[in-house]
Amino acid sequence: MIYYKTEAEIALMRESALLVSKTLAHIAGLIKPGITTLSLDKIIGEFIRDHQAEPAFLNYKGYPFNSCISVNDVVVHGFPDKNELKEGDIISVDIGTLKNGYYGDHAYTFAIGDPGDDVMKLIRITKESLYKGIEKAVAGNRIGDIAYAIQEHTEKKHGYGVVRELVGHGLGRSMHEDPQVPNYGRKGIGPVLREGLVLAIEPMINMGKKDVYTEEDGWTVRTVDHKPSVHFEHDVCVRKGKAEILSDYSIIEKVEKANPNLYTKD
Numbered sequence: 230m231i232y233y234k235t236e237a238e239i240a241l242m243r244e245s246a247l248l249v250s251k252t253l254a255h256i257a258g259l260i261k262p263g264i265t266t267l268s269l270d271k272i273i274g275e276f277i278r279d280h281q282a283e284p285a286f287l288n289y290k291g292y293p294f295n296s297c298i299s300v301n302d303v304v305v306h307g308f309p310d311k312n313e314l315k316e317g318d319i320i321s322v323d324i325g326t327l328k329n330g331y332y333g334d335h336a337y338t339f340a341i342g343d344p345g346d347d348v349m350k351l352i353r354i355t356k357e358s359l360y361k362g363i364e365k366a367v368a369g370n371r372i373g374d375i376a377y378a379i380q381e382h383t384e385k386k387h388g389y390g391v392v393r394e395l396v397g398h399g400l401g402r403s404m405h406e407d408p409q410v411p412n413y414g415r416k417g418i419g420p421v422l423r424e425g426l427v428l429a430i431e432p433m434i435n436m437g438k439k440d441v442y443t444e445e446d447g448w449t450v451r452t453v454d455h456k457p458s459v460h461f462e463h464d465v466c467v468r469k470g471k472a473e474i475l476s477d478y479s480i481i482e483k484v485e486k487a488n489p490n491l492y493t494k495d
């Protein structure tokens with residue numbers, strides 16, 4: 230069942246998505262070598278509650294933390310822990326909020342110090358692929374057009390591995406609504422996009438092979454070849470002519486660039 234949102238609902242979803250962006254911007258200023266992902270997770274939970282919202286991942290299907298923080302070869306759903314971050318690590322921080330009955334859910338990958346040119350390129354290409362997917366999120370197109378654009382830019386053009394087991398999704402009064410949004414596939418297939426459909430588009434792109442496995446904890450998804458993986462996610466509203474991005478990377482990027490511990494060039 231696909232739900233199309235009214236303008237009033239989209240306004241609330243924009244608020245929820247923006248709170249995720251603000252939370253990501255807040256922690257972008259705190260990331261440094263020596264800090265633990267568990268301490269970032271605590272700050273994330275407090276920041277969200279301070280803004281009249283709930284951390285949506287906590288207790289979702291039993292998930293035990295406020296956020297997912299996925300380091301290096303962890304693709305997604307990494308558990309925050311007491312290990313200290315170090316120079317050369319990359320971390321995807323994925324955050325969900327529930328505010329006024331609507332979910333925000335998006336993610337950003339940061340580089341701590343210089344992880345090397347190859348990894349910086351993987352980060353750049355994955356972020357670019359997200360925007361190439363978003364360009365296709367316009368009324369009249371199909372889900373397959375988004376999927377194809379992401380796969381084309383990452384796998385076909387640069388030889389990276391596109392994760393098959395996990396996909397983007399509709400977003401609204403539930404965190405995972407129809408339709409699924411794969412990061413691979415053929416153009417022209419799948420559900421038709423109509424104005425008011427809100428999607429979480431989230432390429433998960435591996436430096437090496439596409440294969441992943443889930444650890445014993447039931448959550449942590451890792452690359453089989455243990456090469457790094459990058460994850461970016463935006464909340465997007467399908468519109469006529471041009472998609473509207475409800476989340477906002479510009480406020481995150483501003484803090485990221487100003488933090489000397491974070492690497493932003495490649």
Ligand code: MF3
Nearest residue numbers: 285286289292297306323334
């Ligand atoms: N961005 C993730 C997703 O769309 C968030 C779910 S993580 C969970 O699946 F912890 F909440 F399950």
Ligand code: CO
Nearest residue numbers: 334429431462
């Ligand atoms: Co998501």
